[in-house]
Amino acid sequence: MEDYTKNDILNVLLGMDLKTRKRVLVDQRSYLIGILAYKFMMSNSEIAKETGITRFKAFYNKKLAVEFCKDKLYIQNVYVYAQLYPFDFTKPNVGKSNRNTTIELVLDTKFHKKLKTTGEILGNKDIRTTIKFLLEKSMKVWEK
Secondary structure, three states: OOOOOHHHHHHHHHOOOOOOOOHHHHHHHHHHHHHHHHOOOOOHHHHHHHHOOOHHHHHHHHHHHHHOOOOHHHHHHOHHHHHHOOOOOOOOOOOOOOOOOOOOOOOOHHHHHHHHHHHHHHOOOOHHHHHHHHHHHHHHHHHO
């Protein structure tokens, strides 16, 4: 069944016992959460909100799907879901961060305060979000 949607996965996941620690159910849960994270690009927070589990549990389970995708017992435990909802967790980009480049920026105190104030006006809690927003905005103006 190649043509499945995010809602198909969420419905199956919500029908499971999300509290148990039995290996079979943990493997199945991690497989489905992994699909939500890597195929449908849902964040840990989105998965947590949709399923009612914690953000940490969503993070942990998506990593399990990548870590154990070649484990014989894991493959056996998720066989039914792997047939219904196939996904290849061995792809090189699965489990990798979407970040491409990190830069370091040194600011004086006055300019830092201006950025923080601008961020508060824009509704951003993180100064990095404000800086990225302003850079993207200026690049659009510059391209015109």
